[in-house]
Amino acid sequence: MSSCWGNHFKISLFGESHGEGVGVVMDNVPAGVKIDPQELLSFMARRAPGKDRTSTPRKEEDLPKVLSGMQNWITCGTPICAVIANTNTHSSDYQEMESAARPGHADYTGFVRYQGFNDIRGGGHFSARVTAGLVFAGGVCKQILAKKGITIGAHLLRVHGVSDTAFDPVAVTPETLLLTASSSFPTINAEAGEKMRVEIEKARLDCDSVGGVVECCAVGLPAGIGSPMFDGIENLLSSILFGIPAVKGVEFGAGFACADWLGSQNNDPFYMDEKTVKTSTNHCGGVLGGITTGMPLLFRTALKPTSSIGKEQKTINYITNEECTLKVRGRHDPCVAVRAVPCVEAACAIALCEILSSAHTL
Numbered sequence: 001m002s003s004c005w006g007n008h009f010k011i012s013l014f015g016e017s018h019g020e021g022v023g024v025v026m027d028n029v030p031a032g033v034k035i036d037p038q039e040l041l042s043f044m045a046r047r048a049p050g051k052d053r054t055s056t057p058r059k060e061e062d063l064p065k066v067l068s069g070m071q072n073w074i075t076c077g078t079p080i081c082a083v084i085a086n087t088n089t090h091s092s093d094y095q096e097m098e099s100a101a102r103p104g105h106a107d108y109t110g111f112v113r114y115q116g117f118n119d120i121r122g123g124g125h126f127s128a129r130v131t132a133g134l135v136f137a138g139g140v141c142k143q144i145l146a147k148k149g150i151t152i153g154a155h156l157l158r159v160h161g162v163s164d165t166a167f168d169p170v171a172v173t174p175e176t177l178l179l180t181a182s183s184s185f186p187t188i189n190a191e192a193g194e195k196m197r198v199e200i201e202k203a204r205l206d207c208d209s210v211g212g213v214v215e216c217c218a219v220g221l222p223a224g225i226g227s228p229m230f231d232g233i234e235n236l237l238s239s240i241l242f243g244i245p246a247v248k249g250v251e252f253g254a255g256f257a258c259a260d261w262l263g264s265q266n267n268d269p270f271y272m273d274e275k276t277v278k279t280s281t282n283h284c285g286g287v288l289g290g291i292t293t294g295m296p297l298l299f300r301t302a303l304k305p306t307s308s309i310g311k312e313q314k315t316i317n318y319i320t321n322e323e324c325t326l327k328v329r330g331r332h333d334p335c336v337a338v339r340a341v342p343c344v345e346a347a348c349a350i351a352l353c354e355i356l357s358s359a360h361t362l
Contacts, residue, residue: 003125005240008357011137011350015086016119017127023083024133030362031077033144035070043139045183046342047131049333059272060089064136080140084132099283099319100326104307110320127244128336131343138346141353144362145220149162150352153177154216154345156186156337157300159196160203165189167217169253169282169298178215179332186341196335207310211246212337214301214344218352223277223287223294225355232290236355240347241301246336249302253285268295301344308332 004012008028015022028234041063048062062084098120101108110118142152151174157164167176180186187193192294196212203210226233235311238250258266259298268279279295286297308328333339356362 006354009354013130013133015130016125017123017129018121019086021083021085022130022132023081024137026080026137029069029075029080029140031075033075035073035075035140035143037073037305039143040139043142043342044135047135047339049223049339051357062132066125082133082136084136095102099317100324101315101318101327102307102328103258103313103315111318131244135342136345138349141313141349142345145349145352150218150220152218152345152348153180154214154341155180155188156196156212157215158213159335159337160196160199160210162192162199164192167215167298169296172217172219172296174219177219180341186338201336209306209309209334211305212335214303214337214341216299216301216344218297218348221292221297223292225359226291233287233292233355234290237299237348237351240351241344243347244301244340244343244347246340247301248304250299252287254283255300258283299350303337303340306333307334
């Protein structure tokens with residue numbers, strides 16, 4: 001099924017943007033893990049909409065109702081099911097778009113794929129609203145991994161020409177990775193964050209949008225996790241990251257930049273730090289042959305500008321097959337990359353739980 005992910009540690013996302021709710025079912029979560037509900041809610045609040053003008057004015061509390069799999073916030077080992085209610089929907093905003101394909105959206109492709117039975121309100125199951133369930137699952141996974149000494153963190157690296165301070169690929173610390181968790185805007189450098197806000201606000205006032213790049217890192221992973229050829233760290237992470245709406249690219253370590261380098265520039269020299277094998281650089285992003293090196297796992301995710309913009313655009317009526325114009329109405333993020341930061345962290349945590357579960361080390 002298209003919205004299920006994982007072979008050992010599995011998740012299944014369900015719901016639509018304007019349905020009764022969205023949620024997730026998690027399978028093969030270890031039994032006996034104590035989950036801190038306040039930490040989980042704080043993590044989910046980072047994704048929740050309506051906090052300021054950099055996100056959609058649609059306000060949702062994103063409070064999960066756990067239906068099964070936990071008792072007194074301790075995992076039972078049975079499937080965990082959590083539902084997040086949709087409480088602030090404006091479905092009437094989408095009535096005039098029932099047959100006009102919104103540029104950049106899955107209206108047309110969804111219509112063709114599901115013979116016209118897809119729910120178009122707010123994007124239906126294609127909506128980023130569905131990531132509320134992903135973030136719940138990722139929040140649980142982050143706490144499971146933290147108990148094993150693994151820390152995951154992400155920040156908004158770039159927005160419309162403005163860049164934040166990048167993670168140190170060799171010496172990033174857990175403390176640095178946790179900085180954005182308590183910030184009102186997910187950057188390491190507050191000044192860069194303010195400049196990003198300016199660019200986002202310019203786009204919003206112009207009825208437009210901007211994209212961004214999210215940088216994510218995990219530390220505390222041992223060497224030797226992952227498998228070639230198709231079960232490698234990069235393979236599995238990429239497959240779940242592309243499940244986040246608006247993601248258009250993923251790169252590990254130096255990524256596409258290394259295509260312009262010499263091998264002598266790109267290779268990471270090994271050395272011994274007492275009895276631990278390390279590399280003096282980390283252009284590979286902590287992965288060689290799909291297997292962890294023990295260095296920080298570092299990757300970046302590119303997100304496109306929000307497709308829903310207030311400018312008039314050319315499109316087609318996919319019922320009558322006639323050309324027309326459309327001005328998208330409703331409430332939308334002028335930059336989806338801002339709220340994508342915890343989504344990327346969540347996807348990383350779920351993927352690492354899957355990899356460790358398959359290695360029987362979770």
